[in-house]
Amino acid sequence: MPTDGSLVTLAHRLFQIAPGFACILRGADHVFEFANDGFYDLVGQRPLIGKPVRVAFPHPELEELIRLLDQVYRTRRPYAGRAVQLLVRRGPDAPPEERFLDLSYLPIPGPDDDAAGILAQGYEVTELVRAQQALHASEQRLHLALEAAGEGVWDWNIADGRFSFSERGRDMLGYGPGDIGARLEDWVAITHPDDMQRLQDETMACVRGRVPTVLLEYRVRNRQGDWQWILARGAVVERSPEGRALRMMGTTVDISGELETLHRANFDTLTGLANRALFREQLEHEVELSRRNGRPLALFFIDLDRFKEINDLFGHDAGDALLCEAAERIRDCVRKSDMAARLSGDEFTVILTELDSATHASGVAQKILHALARPFDLDGKEVSISGSIGITLFPADAAGTGDLLRNADQAMYAAKKAGRNQFRFFTPAMQEDATRRLALLRELREALPKRQLQVVFQPIVELAGGRIVKAEALLRWQHPERGLLRPAAFMAQAEESGLISEIGHWVFSEAAAWARRWTEQTGATFQVSINRSPVEFAAHAQAPDWEALLRDLGLAWHSLSVDITEALLLKPSLAVENGLLQLRQSGIQVSIDGFGSGYSSLASVKKYDVDFLKIDQSFVREADTPGNARTIAETIVLMAHKLGLRVVAEGVETAQQRDWLRAAGCDYAQGYLFSEPLPPEGFSALLAAQGRA
Incomplete structure (x- = not known):
């Protein structure tokens, strides 16, 4: 012991x-x-x-x-x-x-x-305490720095579920100290339902150590009840010896303003679709992806038929409403994985990815056409449009994005040229046609300065006396290689390029000058009529000062007449009303060209104070065959006279047609029976011969 x-x-x-x-x-x-x-x-x-x-x-x-x-x-x-x-x-x-x-x-x-x-x-334990103090001081400095930088700081004690959010973070969302509890579930509860699962998945991936940090954009409900976009960053800062996450810290910053700026930079402000910049970026990405995975893609170019007409007739607000509705219909026709974009004006595009075959692209195109064909309600007015769609495939048709864009545009033009309300797949022949059209447009720009354009005049005869009393000015292009071209061969390019205004003013000047000369030659007011394109009545078109030109020439009242199409009178339009009013104030009369072939009524004609109706030549041509053509023409003459309008019959080629029109009371007629369109000098000679007779 x-x-x-x-x-x-x-x-x-x-x-x-x-x-x-x-x-x-x-x-x-x-x-x-x-x-x-x-x-x-x-x-x-x-x-x-x-x-x-x-x-x-x-x-x-x-x-x-x-x-x-x-x-x-x-x-x-x-x-x-x-x-x-x-x-x-x-x-x-x-x-x-x-x-x-x-x-x-x-x-x-x-x-x-x-x-x-x-x-x-x-x-x-001095070193341990000082290390903890240094860590706490560091955390405090970081906290203060982040607060000063405008970021909220959050701290999640994983073991007991306690969650704290800094004062700056609460202010960011408009919450006071006691508005939301101190548990994690209290803060999760204000997360947008669509973002909840993503938030949980990415956070748990960090907690379990599969990723070192979490970086997540999602929406939370602020104190005003609105959804606010935030960016959360976080990491696990403490684990147990066994690796179990004990504590997680991070920051939160309001990115609503940045997202709004980003949205404005990448999305069309009117329709909400991707804009041109985002579309080009996505197309390049999808082309590269298609190269890697071998799955083809399709590119659509969609143009709304008759949109410019609707926009001019109803105004820009109605046009914008139609574009928004059309964009929504197009978006509903494609998958979420596909992209619909608005390039500009009434031009849209769609990228279809991972196609199994061209049949899928055809089905989507047909679906879009059906959707666009349904009537649109524009502030109580029902209007209808259609779409023309061009389709090109990668890699079958093109090697890169530039070729795809060009091909889709050419295919769309082919669909429009074929009659609209249809789709066309790109073919190599379309490239040749596009090249010709571009060359024609380039040459058209030079046609006026090079004096290749000319005006010819077709007589208009007074049926009662058989004398030439008026003329219609018709535009021709003496092409150096293709010969004499009528407006149908180049008018579309003139309208699309904006050259129509310059050309139209030149034609008016020529017509006015010859109207003065023939007035002097005949000793009576000799009226010349010109055709004016609907594009020249557009709200944004620069109105020419024709009144000053007529005043400088000393022309009598009603020496000029302007022919317009029925389509302009389909629905009321401030631009059209102002344009017609300006013509009448300038002493210019108005006639409706090709009346009876469109949708206008005599009531709408009278509302716009029109002077002449030109009966469409189809009624004159078919008058000699069984049918209703003659009856319709005679009815037009009768009703026009009751409204105080005078009638011109177009396309008169036989004596029989002239005789029944005279018997029906038609006032004037023009056509090859009387004369083909003549150069000014030939027309002067015709008038001189009439004078001698």
């Missing part, structure tokens, strides 16, 4: 080799009986054994520790403290040094169950 002395010696040895510090204090004065090397390392080398604590450490900063020793000795209850702050002097004259200790005071029982002394032991 070991003696008491040997036990004490053994205990001293154990305390000496034990980690941390230890000392034994005896009696109510806490006299040092033992101190291990760890204790001397803490307080510095000095005489301690046999001295009371107050003598060994006569420093006021240790008063609280001594009070705790007194308490343990008196109550015989142990004391334990974590990270207890202590100011230690490592020498009598040394300055105090801050230390942090995890320590415990254990009462040593005496013979009568009283405390004989106290065992003080523990560990210095």
Whole structure:
């Protein structure tokens, strides 16, 4: 059996080799009986054994520790403290040094169950505490920096579900301190339902260590009840030794403004479809993807037939409403993986990806045509349009995006040229046709300066007396290689390019000059009529000052007449009304060309104060065959006279046609029976011969 002395010696040895510090204090004065090397390392080398604590450490900063020793000795209850702050002097004259200790005071029982002394032991944790303080200070600095940068800071204690959001973050969404709870589920509850699963999946991927960080854009409901886009960044900052995530921190920033700017940069402001820039970027991406996976794609060019006419007739607000509805119909016809875009005006495009065959593209095109053919309601007015669609395939038709765009445009033009409301797939022959059209447009731009355009005049005869009293000015192009071209061969290019206004003004000037000459030649007001394109009545078209030209020429009232199409009178339009009013104020009369072949009524004609009706030549041509053509023509004459209008019959080629028109009361007639269109000099000679007769 070991003696008491040997036990004490053994205990001293154990305390000496034990980690941390230890000392034994005896009696109510806490006299040092033992101190291990760890204790001397803490307080510095000095005489301690046999001295009371107050003598060994006569420093006021240790008063609280001594009070705790007194308490343990008196109550015989142990004391334990974590990270207890202590100011230690490592020498009598040394300055105090801050230390942090995890320590415990254990009462040593005496013979009568009283405390004989106290065992003080523990560990210095100064470095750990300072590291934690540095980490906390770093977190605080980061927090302040992020707050100053406008980012909200969040902290999720994964173990207990507590979730805190900084004041800046709450302000970002308009919430006060008590508006939302302190649990994660309270904040998840304000997430947009469509973003909920994505938020959960990407967050858990980070928690489980599959990705180092989470970076996520999603929507949350702000205090006003609106959905607000935010960008959240986060990472796991603390894990257990087993790798289990314990804490996650991150930041949140409001990106609503950035997304709005990005949306404006990539999406059409009117229809919400992708704009030209985003479309080009997506097309290049899809072409590259098609090269890698071998799955073909199709590109559609869609042009709305008659949109310009609707826009001019009803105004831009109605036109915009039609574009928005058309865009929605097109979008509904394609998959979410496909892209619909608005390029400009009434031109749309669709990218169909991963096609199994061209049959799929045909089905989508037909679906779009059917959707566009349904009537549109424009503020209570029902109108109908159609679409022309050009389709090209990659890689079958093209090697890159530039070729695709060109091919689709050419195929669309072919669909429009074939009668509209249909689709066409690109063929190599279309490239040749497009090349010819571009060359023709380039040559047309030079035609007027090079004096290749000319005006010919066809007589208009007064049926009652058989004399030439009027003429219609007709445009011709003496092409250097293709010979004499009628307007049908080049008018579409003139209208699309905007050259129509310049050409139209030149034709008017020529007609006005010859009207003056023939007035002088005949001794009576000689009227010349010209055709005016509907494009020249567009709201944005620059109106020519024809009144000044007529005034400078000294022309009599009603020396000129303008022929317009029935389509302009289909629906009321401020641009058309202003254009017709300006003509009448300039002393120019108005006639409806090809009346009876369109949709206008005599009531709408009278509303616009029209002077003449030109009966469409189809009624004159078919008058000699069984049918209703003659009856319709005679009815038009009768009703026009009742409304105070005069009637001109076009395309008269036989004496029989002239005779029944005269019998029906028709006022004027023109056609090859009387004369083909003549150059001005030939027309002058015809008038001279009439005068001599």
